[in-house]
Amino acid sequence: MKGVLLVNLGSPASTSTKDVRKYLDQFLMDERVIDAPYWLRALLVRGIILNTRPKKSAKAYKKIWWDEGSPLIVLSERLHKKVQEKTEIPVALSMRYGDPSMKTGLQELHDQGVTEVLIVPLYPQHAMATTDTILVLAEQLRKEFFPQMTFTDIPAFYHKKEYIKVLAESIKSSLEGKEWDKILFSYHGIPERHVRKSDITKSHCKPNDSVNFECCKTASPAHEFCYKHQCYETTRQVVAYLGIEPHQHFVSFQSRLAGDPWLQPYTDKMLEKYPNEGVKKLAVVTPAFVSDCLETLEEIAMEGKEEFLKAGGEEFHAIPCINDNNEWVDVLVNWIEA
Structure with missing residues (x-):
């Protein structure tokens, strides 16, 4: 059974x-x-x-x-x-x-x-x-x-079409009627060494190539277990689905422990610098989580908002996770019964 x-x-x-x-x-x-x-x-x-x-x-x-x-x-x-x-x-x-x-x-x-x-x-x-x-x-x-x-x-399931659709539609719904200059895709951070340890090829991943992330764009068996690649791929598919231009979105990583290099760029640093670059209205989505939690509700929606507004931002939209979204429920049921 x-x-x-x-x-x-x-x-x-x-x-x-x-x-x-x-x-x-x-x-x-x-x-x-x-x-x-x-x-x-x-x-x-x-x-x-x-x-x-x-x-x-x-x-x-x-x-x-x-x-x-x-x-x-x-x-x-x-x-x-x-x-x-x-x-x-x-x-x-x-x-x-x-x-x-x-x-x-x-x-x-x-x-x-x-x-x-x-x-x-x-x-x-x-x-x-x-x-x-x-x-x-x-x-x-x-x-x-x-x-x-x-x-x-x-x-x-970061790249599954049905999941991407649910995530993208939830973002679209959350931002309906709101003005925004950029969407920040903030993923939970992990130490760089975790990316290297997960690289089954032992040679492909370059954890902190946050400018070009060429290793993440180059096909490799390493991608099956590469958190960094999977974050960028989730973002790529969502922005393609929603028709978001390259200059309208960015990827960053939140939460870290002191003393170790973690995946960059860091979300808090981006929130501090965006207003000086003309980004006054910011939307933030957290696709590493399916359920809202401390990292989304407090770290982003409260602390992140405070940091952004203090730096000169004007509007901050924290997009909820997909949580118990009915379409997400249907996707899970289909996977379970397949």
Whole structure:
């Protein structure tokens, strides 16, 4: 019997510093998020980061928290409910970090008699810290708790025509009636070394060629797992669909930890410089996420807007993620039932 496990990133259980610390510990101690030896990872995370960041992050979560709970969890639950209503195949929802856990989701499917699980990572682009870590944990759980199950998965869908259509139409709808000078496609950043590590050719990727990104435009087997290429390709297909001119859009990367080179250009730097270049009305879309979360609702829609307006910008449009968009639900159901 077939079943489906939808997997999103996750969220703290509440906005308390204690819960945020617990969540960050699980997240940042993942060897595919901070890919350092355990002793160094523990020193960085538990010796330094968790002594300061949880309090700051808790304040950020409080700014976006809904009455129903974490926006990412609530939106994921809405998506899950709509998908389940449209298919007879059992569908469970889980988070890579926090609750409901992946073990809980798999147990739910197991209890319904499911033996074949289709894992659906809710990330358009492939990355070590997203898709990889989900599939690795799933296999660990299968071996330890669910040996009778078999797993398949839906690979990165950054270039799938049906996904591009949903994303592009949602952007079009969000900007209807609004004036804008440029659209910034802001993707979540990753360390440059993650791009190099994901390069199966070991020679193709040049992580920070942010001017010409020739490696991303040159066909290569490396693109199957290259986050940077997949971000640019998502953008290329969306702007082609919408008929957006080259000078009207740009790609940048948000969120980074100090001390390491991450993918550039950085979103916050672009927001600061745009007004001086004549960009007074800016729209920002975040296609690395399918669900609105801390990075979209606080980092972009609040902090990003403040940075842009402070630098001399006049209008800032934060475009929502596709969340539980009905067309997106239909796409997922079609993939699940294929």
